[in-house]
Amino acid sequence: MLVDVLESDEEEVPCLVPVDDEIPTLVESSGTNQLLDDNVPDIPVTVITGYLGAGKTTLLTHILKEQHGKRIAVIVNEYGEGEAVEQPGALGVGNEKYEEWLEMTNGCLCCAVKSNAVMALEKLMEKSGKFDYVLIETTGLADPGNIGQTFWVDEGLSKLYLDGIVTMCDAYNIDKTFQEAGGKLTECERQIALADVVILNKLDLITDTQKEKVKQRIQSINSSCDIQYTTHSRVDLDAILGIQAYSSAAPPSTTEHNISSAISTVTLTTDSILKRGDIEGALETLLWEDVDSSDSDVNNKGSHVIEDTGKMKMLRLKGKLQTSDGWIMVQGVRDMFDITEISGDNIPYQHLVFIGIHLDRKRLSDVTKMRVR
Incomplete structure (x- = not known):
């Protein structure tokens, strides 16, 4: 055919x-x-x-x-x-x-x-x-x-x-x-x-x-x-193919820009060796308790828009962290995240990157026990 x-x-x-x-x-x-x-x-x-x-x-x-x-x-x-x-x-x-x-x-x-x-x-x-x-x-x-x-x-x-x-x-x-x-x-x-x-x-x-x-x-x-x-x-x-965005050890860019937008990027880092259970607990709190889970809608002009309630909404999460059991990679989309064990070779520093709406930097830092980069 x-x-x-x-x-x-x-x-x-x-x-x-x-x-x-x-x-x-x-x-x-x-x-x-x-x-x-x-x-x-x-x-x-x-x-x-x-x-x-x-x-x-x-x-x-x-x-x-x-x-x-x-x-x-x-x-x-x-x-x-x-x-x-x-x-x-x-x-x-x-x-x-x-x-x-x-x-x-x-x-x-x-x-x-x-x-x-x-x-x-x-x-x-x-x-x-x-x-x-x-x-x-x-x-x-x-x-x-x-x-x-x-x-x-x-x-x-x-x-x-x-x-x-x-x-x-x-x-x-x-x-x-x-x-x-x-x-x-x-x-x-x-x-x-x-x-x-x-x-x-x-x-x-x-x-x-x-x-x-x-x-x-x-x-x-x-x-x-x-x-x-x-x-x-x-x-x-x-x-665009084979870029290994969900497994690359390269740290993300942290360049700041002054254009007003409710969507932003917050990068956290730490020098401490963390416990995996503490990391999982912190992410569960942030993604399942602290964020708004409302979805998008269509306005009267036909454009697809996201309902903005003024609350924190998570879109993407990624990072590499060192735990007492070894290095881990964290990946997340919206309210779901995944943690896998990785090699720590060639990772310059620990980091967690949050991309979302109305991100509360202090809250992210307090819950994860990490500092804003």
Whole structure:
């Protein structure tokens, strides 16, 4: 079966070839399908998000068409918020949709899903050996944090790990997006706050002065993210794939910016050797008791906004700490966090980074027994 994929006004649509139906032998273990070959390396998963019109579809078209030498499995999420608000990469002929994995002529795989991407991920693992990276595109109004949390709770995804969250921003329209929210926090800002890499797209449409202004706005929301500058969504894939944002030992940036924004970054550090139980207790207090858990809404102009109650809301947490039992890595999205043991080699200092709304620096410092850097 051959179908068209990823309609684009700018690029010729990539061609598809039938998928080889042969899959590795599966074995049933504890109610979960797992590959017999445990030597298969874990696969990094990159989540691509970005507000409507940021250029995600154009990026995916490049990935699925060009001969870049990378074997990437791409999941296109067609619907968001329960309705057809965006169809960035519909697979199919006419109105017919497909949810099977299709193999591209450049070695990539592609699948469109109309519901939970986790099901597509679980089915993808049957094709282990055909790909080295997984890329999930969310719809423009989706919360990438929901996908990020999945990798800590779904045992069926044990051979996959979250490599990073990449947010695409429309450099020309980003200010308009913020203005349309009427002063409320936008979904666009939350996507930036959760990002490990921000792709600032459509640079050909703005001046250098406007570029610097947008850059400062992004850094005021998330000072720890890497910013890639692009035109027509052409980005070096090595800058967004295999970045190990959830396992890298490099400390985050702590640059401060003076642009007013309710979303901010707070970095804590310490010279003390902590107890793991104390760290877990502190994070449980901060994430489960101290923060506001209300979700987003849509205002009367149609913009997706986050209800701002004036209380502390956590979006992202990451860091490396030394405990009496060894070094640990802490990763969190919204009210969920994960702690894993790591090597302490090449870690310059202990740190915890909180990205969120109305962050109370004193409260964060008092509960964790760490100082604000």
